[in-house]
Amino acid sequence: MSEEMKKRVLGLVSLHRSVIAEGGGSLCKKFNQEAARVLLELEEEGLFDLSDRMMDILAQCKGQSRGEHDGICERGRMVQGMLDAIEKWVQD
Structure with missing residues (x-):
């Protein structure tokens, strides 16, 4: 996995932690859109x-x-x- 992809995945984990910490709202939609983009990039790699x-x-x-x-x-x-499981997988 490229370092850039690793950063993207870990950034997604962090974004969702913000969703949880801040109680959802507009961050939910932002997370979903970003997760879809990361999915495509993972498949491309x-x-x-x-x-x-x-x-x-x-x-x-x-x-x-x-x-x-x-x-x-x-x-x-x-x-x-x-x-969290993905984060552990990416960091190992």
């Missing part, structure tokens, strides 16, 4: 195992822009757990 995990995440994350005070969606913490 031939990182299919990792792109499969990203597809699993996108299947759970609808990226709906919730009200700024509505809190995170019911799947937010599960998605973060999946991202």
